[in-house]
Amino acid sequence: MTKEAYNKLFEESYSSLCNYAYAIIKDYDEAEDIVQGVFVNFWNNEKKAEIEEKAKQYLVRSVKFKCIDYQRKEIVKRKYEKETLHVQDAIVQEPFEEKAExxxxxxxxxxxxxxxxxxxxxxxxxxxxxxxYKEIAEHFEISPKTVENQMGRAFRHLREKLHVYKGLLLFLFFLLIE
Amino acid sequence: MNDINDILAKHFSGEATVEEKQMVEEWKLQHAEEYAVMSEAWKTADKNLLEGLEFKTFDHKAAWDKVDEQLVDEKEIKVIKMTFYKRVAAACAILLVGFAGFWLLNQGPSYNTFANTDNAPKEITLPDGSNVWLAANSTLDYQEDFENERNLKLKGEAFFEVARDEAHPFIITTEYGEIEVLGTAFNVNVTENSTEVGVDHGRVAVRNENGEEDLTIGEFAVANADGVKEINNPDVNYNSWKTGIFNFNQTPLNEAIDLLNKHYATKIELLSSEKGKVESLNGTFADEPIETIIESIVLTCRVEAEYGDNLIRLK
Structure with a gap:
């Protein structure tokens, strides 16, 4: 992948990845740090992955693992602080579910x-x-037809992004029947 | 003719007319898998998931500047004025590189290396999506074009969760044998004189020149110079270094500490090793902070704990 292509991939996915990381760890600064770190490591270690779509999957997974790792450390830290330093009840985030997905x-x-x-x-x-659809149209003062188009657009995007799960879900389904 | 995406959106949000419902039914016949994916997605996108999402726009330009600084450039071509001797030296170097290249090409595929020099297990994801937990002081090499050949070499210990891909067998070579799988989860420990394999789920083949064993859920085998042998009562804690789940049953304290040290970054030191053989530990710990485990050791084993920086001393 060229540097230009990598910059483009970065521009496209930076905000979504940060929001994704934020959904797990609830800390904007840390979310940005994690995502930037993943981009640095990915380029420096893994530039062999040529296919952009694969690169994206890899980035999402790396961000997830880094977030879970961060969260785990935070929980231990807070628990420790609470027990040893008698800090008032710190808010401890529920651990992000990892497995069985x-x-x-x-x-x-x-x-x-x-x-x-x-x-x-x-x-x-x-x-x-x-x-x-009618209520949404009234809310935004747009026509119901526009709502229909926007919903269709959302579905097209979801279908494109989720097509990798074809087969996999069916496979899981068969496992359940067994 | 309406766009199928519009119709699917209406179908799932309950806006479809009778006619449109009929169209979805027909589409479903041709796209059963995709329909399953979309209904799964529709179900997964519940209140919980959506409410947790934020859609902030981040300053990607400033962020890119920070990232860009740290990227290692592939080629930095520099024009250097050279003296005659330097030219000769450079020519020799080029010749040498040429020979080295030729030699490397004849060495078979090249490998990328993950080396875990930390003192706690590390989780890594391979290019095929397989996950590996690499124990401390272990090294895993994977073939560079991993998409085509899933070949790996392991030194030390690792737990593998292999992404299923029947067309590309996942083959791990160790000093005492080779492990082949299609898609499954299992633990491999390469010790000084054997390779131990324990299967979490799925099927795994372990082989070397002197034997072969097919293993399935819960089975355990040891490969060494004599061949490959299945073990009937493997150690219940064989992958506790990765799971953080410890089942102690009259376990001598020194053995328990060895197991704990493989999982936690904080190291435990037992000052009197004689005591470790006498005192034993009972109970199950599932992913507890190290402090909790130390507390119960202190309560049951008649030892005192002294907390240092990433180190706990037991006396």
């Missing part, structure tokens, strides 16, 4: 944060707040 959650979080702002706003109102 196909990675669907990570891919989804990334895919949703990559959506254009307007598309994402519409998607969130529909999925999170359960509003109907």
């Amino acid at each position: 196909t990675g669907m959650k990570d891919a989804l979080m990334m895919a949703i944060s990559e959506l254009p702002e307007k598309t994402r706003d519409v998607f969130m109102l529909s999925k999170l707040d359960g509003l109907s």
